[in-house]
Amino acid sequence: MKEIYLDNNATTKVDEAVFEEMRPYFCELYGNPSSMHFFGGQVQQKVDEARKRVAALLGASPDEIIFTACGTESDNAAIRSALEVFPEKRHVITSRVEHPAVLTQCRNLTQKGYRVTEIGVDSEGRLDMAELKAAVDADTAIVSLMYANNETGVIFPIEEAAAIVKAKGALFHTDAVQAVGKVPINLAASKIDLLSLSGHKLHAPKGIGVLYLRRGTPFRPFMVGGHQEKSRRAGTENAAAIIALGKACELAGQNMAIENSQVKALRDRLQTELMARIPHARINGGAAERLPNTVNIAFEFVEGEAILLLLNELGICASSGSACTSGSLEPSHVLRAMGVPFTCAHGSIRFSLSRYTTAGEIDTVIRELPPIIAHLRQMSPFGREFLKKQ
Amino acid sequence: MWDYTPTVKEHFLNPRNVGDIPDADAVGEVGSLACGDALKLYLKLDDDKDKIVDAKFQTFGCASAIASSSALTEMVKGKTLDEALAISNQDIAEFLGGLPEEKMHCSVMGQEALEVAIAKYRGHEVKPHDHDHDHGPAYPDQEGTIVCKCFGITDVFLKKVIETNKLTTAEQVTHFTKAGGGCGGCIPRIKELIAEVMGKQESEEPRKRPEKLSNMKKMQMIQEVLERDIRPLLWADGGDLELIDIDGPKVQVAFRKACAGCSSSGFTSRVVEQKLRDLVAEDIVVEEVAA
Known part of the structure; x- marks a missing residue:
């Protein structure tokens, strides 16, 4: 069965050009970039080139790029560093809809005596800027807000938030894992101090991430040991993956227009057609500014896991904010923070596209999903009551 | 998958x-x-x-x-x-x-x-029972008192499921009934229910504190109560304790595994003390030692 992969916010296919770029650095050019000899030195040159490519995508300087193992490490490093840099400050701000990479750490901090404020969102998933403005004070060490939400694709006004935060003297970090490559980011003209990105969300392999650290921002490393990454992240460089990420960032820059035209057009068609064909559905965050590749739709009277499993039978890969797929028993914290009624949250499905998504694949989903929803509604006591009224 | x-x-x-x-x-x-x-x-x-x-x-x-x-x-x-x-x-x-x-x-x-x-x-x-949470009750027709407000689940129902499926941890109870899977506020009560059911299974006859005890007999009974009544409860939470010494009414215990360093171990030693007082001698004092 050929897969129809619409779960690109979970992970993406490694671009073949990216794979070709990294291939020699396993069996042939396997030197350690830190070595003095030519054999390691030539790897160092490619790592430097990769650093420039990543910096170029973000409008940053190469020395502001720290390679890490993943987005989660970057998030952890950013927040921990701020707390070490400002030991007297005991307040951290984040949002209720963050990825667990940030949220779990912040919630753990409350047990260590920190005050943690989680800024809320409205019913469309938009950040409450007034609440943010009121929350930042002289005791705030760091504010960490995601650039774009992984479940709904809703984009936060990050520059505006950064300006509010910087005016109060706190550090500003953004988890931009979902945004990089889809939304233009120019850190040269930005107030962001720290930014996380993850390779495998933009067609590079898993196991490589970046922490952007604005020049002059005080920093304490999360990983200590050797002098790699200018002693800001110890550990032998994952050279092949770094080189791959450099290529992926170069391609992301070239393909950003495709994300915002071709991918967006397919996403728009998917959501318009599904909404037209399936009654009692709603787009979570539909009125907010969103990533061009993401749509999260709530189907009333049915449960998400059952939808996913039926899609899976047809080779269609998506994901759900339903309780039954998350291992917890309540629907996604993002949908709950938005106040999506429980009646809808349980039946929410996320489709996330990429530049590899084809019109034919979208047609298949538009054709196959409505009967799946109808079938499950026919089986559901609530769906049947609703159908009777029709 | x-x-x-x-x-x-x-x-x-x-x-x-x-x-x-x-x-x-x-x-x-x-x-x-x-x-x-x-x-x-x-x-x-x-x-x-x-x-x-x-x-x-x-x-x-x-x-x-x-x-x-x-x-x-x-x-x-x-x-x-x-x-x-x-x-x-x-x-x-x-x-x-x-x-x-x-x-x-x-x-x-x-x-x-x-x-x-x-x-x-x-x-x-x-009869349907009250619920004060927007979830509404999952099983509106059960008897008993609501334990899990998020999913509207009662003590009577939970005890039945714990007993039939021989559940020993709060996590298992959540997997089987959903209770405790929402806000988590009822997890302490679920642990109590597990303890109640386990206690019941272990001895149907209520045990009584003996009137008089020789020192030797008392030490034996303390050990027995710890083995039969206390340690299985701690295991259920991934913890354990060890009897270090008995000196007159003083019983010294050390907490192990998840109990060691647990912020509620002070509470746990009070529970151990009460149990020993109920079943062995009224004057027992439990002390937690680091050994």
């Missing part, structure tokens, strides 16, 4: 007996939209009103909820009401070749709907 047996998958993809029976003799409804799963079960009886001749269901829920409902309707057909009542949630899970533990609540929902349907048919009053 989904961890379903081929039988679960087959019953999900081709569910048996979906629909309703307009002239059903018994109908049982459990769950709600808010809770994420719900089941409406219809039973039709023979002319003697004894044997189930037909069963149909409607289910809102995940694949295993639908498969459990489908399995249940197949299992009850041809059975008398009393035979049907003997079906446990484990029987439903077994029929399906097993369910992942975190999905066991689906089989419990099936069993519960069956019980509600038969109880109602037999004219037992099944």
Whole structure:
């Protein structure tokens, strides 16, 4: 069965050009970039080139790029560093809809005596800027807000938030894992101090991430040991993956227009057609500014896991904010923070596209999903009551 | 990846007996939209009103909820009401070749709907109880006091599931009933219920404190109570304790594993003390030592 992969916010296919770029650095050019000899030195040159490519995508300087193992490490490093840099400050701000990479750490901090404020969102998933403005004070060490939400694709006004935060003297970090490559980011003209990105969300392999650290921002490393990454992240460089990420960032820059035209057009068609064909559905965050590749739709009277499993039978890969797929028993914290009624949250499905998504694949989903929803509604006591009224 | 047996998958993809029976003799409804799963079960009886001749269901829920409902309707057909009542949630899970533990609540929902349907048919009053949470009760027809407000689950129901399935941890109880899976506020109460059920299983006869005790006998009894009554409870939470010394009324214990360094170990030593006072001697003082 050929897969129809619409779960690109979970992970993406490694671009073949990216794979070709990294291939020699396993069996042939396997030197350690830190070595003095030519054999390691030539790897160092490619790592430097990769650093420039990543910096170029973000409008940053190469020395502001720290390679890490993943987005989660970057998030952890950013927040921990701020707390070490400002030991007297005991307040951290984040949002209720963050990825667990940030949220779990912040919630753990409350047990260590920190005050943690989680800024809320409205019913469309938009950040409450007034609440943010009121929350930042002289005791705030760091504010960490995601650039774009992984479940709904809703984009936060990050520059505006950064300006509010910087005016109060706190550090500003953004988890931009979902945004990089889809939304233009120019850190040269930005107030962001720290930014996380993850390779495998933009067609590079898993196991490589970046922490952007604005020049002059005080920093304490999360990983200590050797002098790699200018002693800001110890550990032998994952050279092949770094080189791959450099290529992926170069391609992301070239393909950003495709994300915002071709991918967006397919996403728009998917959501318009599904909404037209399936009654009692709603787009979570539909009125907010969103990533061009993401749509999260709530189907009333049915449960998400059952939808996913039926899609899976047809080779269609998506994901759900339903309780039954998350291992917890309540629907996604993002949908709950938005106040999506429980009646809808349980039946929410996320489709996330990429530049590899084809019109034919979208047609298949538009054709196959409505009967799946109808079938499950026919089986559901609530769906049947609703159908009777029709 | 989904961890379903081929039988679960087959019953999900081709569910048996979906629909309703307009002239059903018994109908049982459990769950709600808010809770994420719900089941409406219809039973039709023979002319003697004894044997189930037909069963149909409607289910809102995940694949295993639908498969459990489908399995249940197949299992009850041809059975008398009393035979049907003997079906446990484990029987439903077994029929399906097993369910992942975190999905066991689906089989419990099936069993519960069956019980509600038969109880109602037999004219037992099944009263809905209060709930002060926007979720609404999952099992509106149970007796008892609500323990889990998020999912509206009562102590009576929880104790039954704990006993039938021999559950020992709060996490298992969540997997089987959902209780504790929302805000988590009721987890301490769930642990108490597990302790109650375990205590009950261990000795049906209430034990009494002896009037007089030799020192030797007292030390023996303290050891016995720790082994039989206390340590199994701590194991259930991943903890343990060790008896270090007994000096007159003073009992020194050291907490191990999850209990060591646990912020509530002070509370735990008070619980240990109370138990020893109840069962051995009134003047016992429990001290926690670091050794």
